[in-house]
Amino acid sequence: MIGCYVTGILPRPKELIEITRAYDRKKVSKETLEKAFHDATQKVIEAQIQAELSYITDGMLKWQDLLRPLAENLEGLAIGSLARWFNNNTFYRKPIILNAIHRTKNIVAETTYLQLLPKNIPWKAIIPAPYTFAKLSENKFYKNEREVMFAYAETIREEIKKLAEAGFKYIQLSDPALVYNPFKEKIQDILVDIRDALEVALKNTEIRSCLQTFFGDFSEILPEALDFPVNDLGIDLYETEMEKLKEYAFDGKGVALGLVDARSSLVEDEKELLKVVDELTDAIYPSKTHDIFICPNCDLEFLPWEKAKEKIGVISSVTKLLKSMENIP
């Protein structure tokens, strides 16, 4: 199978940015803001449809950061101060865990513009993975980070189940913290726990799932990651040593290849990308049977919308070229 999709929060188009800034300065009403979000969401959904992506998201334009809707809506949490979002000039608000985490409503489905999503193309939902959630939160309740991770995994299992019931066909768990490792700390010891937490979160999930990693080198969590209970593994090819990646066989697992750099405004050369995918899949799929998704390496929100749209165009073109190479309609 060959497909493509986006992997996170899309940038707010210019007109929405203007309204949000005006709202922040109390110059426009909440209704104006809501309408602007609605219109912009329609626009970014339309762009994905036009680009013929295999799965569509609503663009997550309202998400102030990857953790916010959960931090705001799960019980037991409060919103803390700003902290740097990995090695970016972007900030998120730290969730503070004050009590046992539990959910009382459908968070992501209620945050998503379901009515704007197309009926004839499968939908994709994105939520933080257990490890990233635990790592980025300030824990004032549980014994340790591990306990947070499992408590959160338990909580989102129900959330994922509800997403499937709402009509989503794909769930991506975003896990940048798992591979972002500037101090080269030993991570191998916790990979078993990571796998177990994913198992808790995805138990009985019938829709397709992906653990999307970014901002770090995926080869550092191999071969253990091949045992993770997800269908697809997302890899940031701008941070990963591709040569090391090629030493492993991914047979039986799908890959989401972060082939387009969402942190660079330079629009990639499609032919070069095609060559990279070709060589990579040859190496990692000795059986020659593969499931490949072409995607940006991380959230496209680091770019202005117009550039992001161009990059969505690139993933779409590369996917089409790949399909034609393999005679897939």
Place this chain on the structure above:
Amino acid sequence: MKKLFPTQEIGSLAKPAWRVKAYRGEPLSQEEISEAIEWGQRLGIEKIENLVKILAKSKKTNEDKKAILQWSALYAIRFFENAGLDIVFDGEQWRSEMYEHVIRNVEGFKFLGYVKSFDYRYFNKAACISKPKYVKPFYVDEFIFTKENTQKIVKVPFTGPYTLVDWTFNEYYERKAASQTGNFKRRKASARRDFLFDLVKEVVRPEIKRLIEAGATWIQIDEPAATTNPSDGEMQLFVEAFNETVKGFSCTFSLHNCYSNYEILAKYASQLRNCSQLALEFANRDNTQIGTEDNVRVGYRELKKFEEYGYRGNYGLGVIDVHTDFIEPPELTRDRILYALKIVKDPERIYINPDCGLRTRKWEVSFAKLKNMVLGAELARKALQ
């Protein structure tokens, strides 16, 4: 004897409404004009009527706009002087913003639009699309104006090259590197390095040279992005860029870094050459109780790290939180200074400043904060006697 605990500002001061609107050519309300008059009188500024005349004009010429920048800079200089600071600048009144000001005055860049910083805050991000080229001085005029209008020591804030690179898309060098290697990771790293050192050579050093020729004796390199990428390789790149920036110049240099990872910065600070002072933020990490005990002055603990890692230069000690309207009492500033002294030992190594530029505070608040900061430094001096 040298005055202990000299007081300084870090850079920006809020731009008054009359400065912003008049520069844009928008009409001013009577209230805004009155504000200019009131502050002018309060700061002892002469011939305010000339400013008022310009402000009242319905159409402003380019000459008027330049005059507005100068008036605004003069206000800021007097503001700092009146607050009692020993080391001053012009509150960056000429600059639109620390990043944009430089990028707009250099060739090779194009603004692509706003990207999210957090929540409903964004920043206008540029891409480097050709080799950066120095076309005209961008800090020299404001420096000369400041120098001519104060008897105090002048410190010029200068946006550092590492931050400029970190906040900019790197199209030109990434495109160039694409022909050299197929390895995406290495390609990005080498393109980043080339961009950084070209910017230092082609833009940053030429401007520093002109500033020194114009009489600048102290330049503060502002690098808020210094620890954004805390890996060993990136931190070494930052150090290398700083050292290359200041190399061979006969001038005092210092570094300002804020809202960062000081554990990391401390590790590398002693490798910064020709860096006479590290101006750092601590007040916002601290609590507001009086006292000089370890368990009270929690915000200043990281100072120990700098000492442990062998940094022996001076400190610009942040004693004022620039993100709150709380007016730090002089006794609190005093205790923050005295606590720092317990760690640093040598009082001559401690300068006193706000955590960062005061651009987000109203003038009334900034003025009260700075006045108390100066009083606090005085109390600390007395405590040593």
